[in-house]
Amino acid sequence: MNTNVNTPSPNGAITTPTRLTGSEILWATLVGEGVTDVFGYPGGAILPAYDALRKFPIRHVLVRHEQGASHMADGYARATGKVGVAVATSGPGATNLVTGIATAMLDSIPMVCVTGQVSSKVLGTDAFQEVDITGVTLPVTKHNFLVSRAEDLAPALRHAFQIARSGRPGPVLVDITKDAQQATALFDFDAAKPAPYRPHPMLKVEENGLKEAAELIRNAKRPVILAGHGVMQSGAMEQVRSLAERAQIPVALTLLGLGGFPASHPLNLGMMGMHGESWVNHAIQEADLLIACGMRFDDRVIGTPSTYALKAKKIHIEVDPAEINKNIKVDVALVGDLAEVLEQLLPQISGRDGSAWLKTIDASKGAVAVRDIKNLPDSGHLYAAHVMHDLWRITGGNAIVVTDVGQHQMWEAQYFHHEHPRTLITSGGLGTMGFALPAAIGAKVACPDKEVWVVAGDGGFQMTSPELATIVQEKLKINIAVINNGYLGMVRQWQEFFYDKNYESTPLVSPDFVKLADAHGIAAKAVRTRGELAGAVEEARAHKGAYLLNFLVEKEDSVYPMIPAGSALHEMIRRPGKNPLVERPDDI
Amino acid sequence: MIHTFVSYVDDKPGVLTRVSSLFRRLNINIISLTVGRSERPGLSRMTIVCEASAEAGHRIRASMYKLENVLDVDDIAGAPAVTRELALIKVAATKDTRSPIFELVEVFRARIVDLAPESLMIEMTGVESKIEGLIQVLTEGDNEILEVCRSGKMTMRRGHHTSRVLKALGAGAIEPEDGASQTQQAEEGAVVEPE
Numbered sequence: 001m002n003t004n005v006n007t008p009s010p011n012g013a014i015t016t017p018t019r020l021t022g023s024e025i026l027w028a029t030l031v032g033e034g035v036t037d038v039f040g041y042p043g044g045a046i047l048p049a050y051d052a053l054r055k056f057p058i059r060h061v062l063v064r065h066e067q068g069a070s071h072m073a074d075g076y077a078r079a080t081g082k083v084g085v086a087v088a089t090s091g092p093g094a095t096n097l098v099t100g101i102a103t104a105m106l107d108s109i110p111m112v113c114v115t116g117q118v119s120s121k122v123l124g125t126d127a128f129q130e131v132d133i134t135g136v137t138l139p140v141t142k143h144n145f146l147v148s149r150a151e152d153l154a155p156a157l158r159h160a161f162q163i164a165r166s167g168r169p170g171p172v173l174v175d176i177t178k179d180a181q182q183a184t185a186l187f188d189f190d191a192a193k194p195a196p197y198r199p200h201p202m203l204k205v206e207e208n209g210l211k212e213a214a215e216l217i218r219n220a221k222r223p224v225i226l227a228g229h230g231v232m233q234s235g236a237m238e239q240v241r242s243l244a245e246r247a248q249i250p251v252a253l254t255l256l257g258l259g260g261f262p263a264s265h266p267l268n269l270g271m272m273g274m275h276g277e278s279w280v281n282h283a284i285q286e287a288d289l290l291i292a293c294g295m296r297f298d299d300r301v302i303g304t305p306s307t308y309a310l311k312a313k314k315i316h317i318e319v320d321p322a323e324i325n326k327n328i329k330v331d332v333a334l335v336g337d338l339a340e341v342l343e344q345l346l347p348q349i350s351g352r353d354g355s356a357w358l359k360t361i362d363a364s365k366g367a368v369a370v371r372d373i374k375n376l377p378d379s380g381h382l383y384a385a386h387v388m389h390d391l392w393r394i395t396g397g398n399a400i401v402v403t404d405v406g407q408h409q410m411w412e413a414q415y416f417h418h419e420h421p422r423t424l425i426t427s428g429g430l431g432t433m434g435f436a437l438p439a440a441i442g443a444k445v446a447c448p449d450k451e452v453w454v455v456a457g458d459g460g461f462q463m464t465s466p467e468l469a470t471i472v473q474e475k476l477k478i479n480i481a482v483i484n485n486g487y488l489g490m491v492r493q494w495q496e497f498f499y500d501k502n503y504e505s506t507p508l509v510s511p512d513f514v515k516l517a518d519a520h521g522i523a524a525k526a527v528r529t530r531g532e533l534a535g536a537v538e539e540a541r542a543h544k545g546a547y548l549l550n551f552l553v554e555k556e557d558s559v560y561p562m563i564p565a566g567s568a569l570h571e572m573i574r575r576p577g578k579n580p581l582v583e584r585p586d587d588i
Numbered sequence: 589m590i591h592t593f594v595s596y597v598d599d600k601p602g603v604l605t606r607v608s609s610l611f612r613r614l615n616i617n618i619i620s621l622t623v624g625r626s627e628r629p630g631l632s633r634m635t636i637v638c639e640a641s642a643e644a645g646h647r648i649r650a651s652m653y654k655l656e657n658v659l660d661v662d663d664i665a666g667a668p669a670v671t672r673e674l675a676l677i678k679v680a681a682t683k684d685t686r687s688p689i690f691e692l693v694e695v696f697r698a699r700i701v702d703l704a705p706e707s708l709m710i711e712m713t714g715v716e717s718k719i720e721g722l723i724q725v726l727t728e729g730d731n732e733i734l735e736v737c738r739s740g741k742m743t744m745r746r747g748h749h750t751s752r753v754l755k756a757l758g759a760g761a762i763e764p765e766d767g768a769s770q771t772q773q774a775e776e777g778a779v780v781e782p783e
Contacts, residue, residue, distance in 0.1 A: 134602070135605075138605065139609065142654075142656075143655075143656040200650070200654065201653055202649070202653055320650075321650040322647055322650035322651045322654060324646070325643055325647070326647055329643075
């Protein structure tokens with residue numbers, strides 16, 4: 001920073017126009033945008049920026065692989081709603097970010113990725129560590145910038161933050177040439193303010209639509225609210241709750257919607273879709289009205305479009321007009337911010353008696369609802385469901401749980417009852433294995449006072465396990481539960497159900513995770529029985545530093561119920577009446 | 589159905605890729621795409637013609653608006669509009685065989701813009717079918733077509749299509765043709781009869 005800078009504002013922001021290098025402009029703009037933490041990995045083309053970093057009040061978390069940086073920025077954003085920031089160098093550094101960027105894109109996570117680029121003089125010459133990262137990330141970013149002049153940096157970065165936050169949020173990448181980092185320019189944070197956010201021109205709530213929606217809700221006999229990720233993105237938890245309570249409408253949740261409506265609420269049906277409970281999917285199939293709130297009728301949620309909720313009129317409230325009629329044709333589309341639309345809709349909704357429909361749904365639960373796994377006889381086997389149940393019970397459901405992708409993810413969704421928003425962090429759209437550990441680091445950096453649990457399978461955990469070192473370096477108290485069944489479990493389950501049990505390439509030899517943790521200086525323990533389970537979880541929580549629990553669970557357990565891909569929502573594979581591995585009540 | 593999108597986009601590097609990449613991602617083939625300067629400084633005008641379902645038309649338009657560099661998108665699909673295409677056609681012709689071609693060119697209201705000892709070049713502006721027609725008769729007349737260069741469609745809605753101008757004119761809306769965006773038509777649809 002130049003010496004002519006006035007006293008910085010409390011957060012260290014530079015408030016008067018000042019001549020700075022591009023590198024300084026980068027961090028000064030980030031500080032001005034409210035950034036306090038970034039996740040990154042240095043390298044040649046971003047070195048000028050790293051050289052300037054120590055002058056700014058920004059915590060830099062050194063990752064072990066750039067994919068970790070983008071997942072951490074993602075986890076940070078999901079835990080707080082703020083924009084997460086990842087930094088990487090050019091070439092391989094930048095391409096390593098791509099999986100994390102795509103993950104954020106599919107789940108609409110606000111993120112800004114800053115990458116170094118070779119000098120503008122050699123752009124396009126296949127210079128050392130050069131890659132056209134704006135070209136590479138074109139389909140997986142909301143927008144991206146190549147900046148080759150220091151004076152363009154602050155406007156580009158501020159615009160990037162605006163794009164990442166606005167409308168349907170998403171990742172934005174800013175690629176900065178090395179010479180732009182080294183050159184100087186006048187930094188004026190206020191003058192670099194982007195033009196006012198221009199909402200999508202096809203985004204307008206029509207008065208007629210609201211009237212029509214209210215009419216449909218008033219007349220519905222069997223309505224269901226479908227609550228998606230947009231409920232949290234828009235901060236519409238209260239509005240959705242008001243709608244549900246006022247009109248006595250049960251609420252079904254998508255995976256990313258979990259936490260958006262309290263799990264303990266009597267109107268909460270639970271998760272819908274491929275691994276949703278039978279009564280939830282049946283209710284949707286039997287419904288005469290679906291009110292989709294901030295969700296996009298993903299194929300994992302609808303089964304097949306041609307068989308989905310055929311008896312139901314559909315109201316779709318969604319911020320992205322491109323989602324309207326994309327997967328499911330709807331009757332009324334209310335395009336706009338969910339909270340705002342519901343605010344407009346709510347006054348038109350009066351008390352409604354929904355008891356008959358609620359009773360019907362309740363009756364359909366029957367024996368299926370008997371899922372009190374803690375009362376099952378101890379067969380000597382440890383089931384992942386037991387682990388999830390105890391994690392929920394012992395943490396009081398208050399922890400932030402960051403899951404990886406696979407069977408454990410679905411068990412988590414089924415057995416950990418999320419009461420509050422932003423307590424389940426999981427890769428829904430892209431289904432990115434290796435997401436959990438780095439995303440949990442991001443969440444813990446964002447929320448140091450919250451209890452954070454990683455729930456990962458033995459497969460996904462190995463994709464990013466080097467980030468254990470990041471946990472140690474940053475002295476983070478993160479608890480890790482590896483659900484270890486010796487298989488790529490979900491793939492094995494598909495092989496069991498649809499490929500004649502041809503377990504090709506799914507048996508998985510893993511390192512001793514306890515020793516792996518130990519090598520990193522992380523306390524760890526293996527858990528083999530139900531008897532040891534609760535004690536081990538308590539011990540991990542009580543331990544001062546990070547703690548890893550290696551749960552050696554039943555190898556060939558499956559996630560039930562399951563709707564085979566391409567089947568209708570009600571055509572599910574139910575829990576076996578008698579599990580060959582353990583005696584279970586019928587049809588649960 | 590055939591969609592014709594007219595879009596105003598930032599005149600910046602990479603914008604064409606962003607727009608065309610959207611069609612690639614949706615696995616929709618672009619039949620023609622023309623870009624050039626518009627009446628607004630810093631903005632280019634694109635005319636993109638593609639074949640897709642009516643529902644896809646809505647989604648394409650909405651998705652195009654999601655691109656940061658796209659300012660305006662209009663789906664002309666079936667609405668009253670003037671569409672033109674420019675074609676340059678080089679035909680083999682010696683001084684002995686020129687005159688029938690000259691006659692054809694006259695009939696099609698095209699022009700000869702280059703004459704060489706063994707070839708000539710025809711410039712023609714018109715709707716797609718008219719250009720196809722000229723190419724067809726040239727071929728049927730045993731002429732050897734050496735090169736064809738076509739610009740792709742350029743389209744502009746007929747009349748003044750802003751509602752402000754409409755009101756000033758006191759003109760009522762005209763019913764949209766099949767497939768045209770209803771709301772768009774209702775707002776913008778008054779038209780002067782074709783020539």
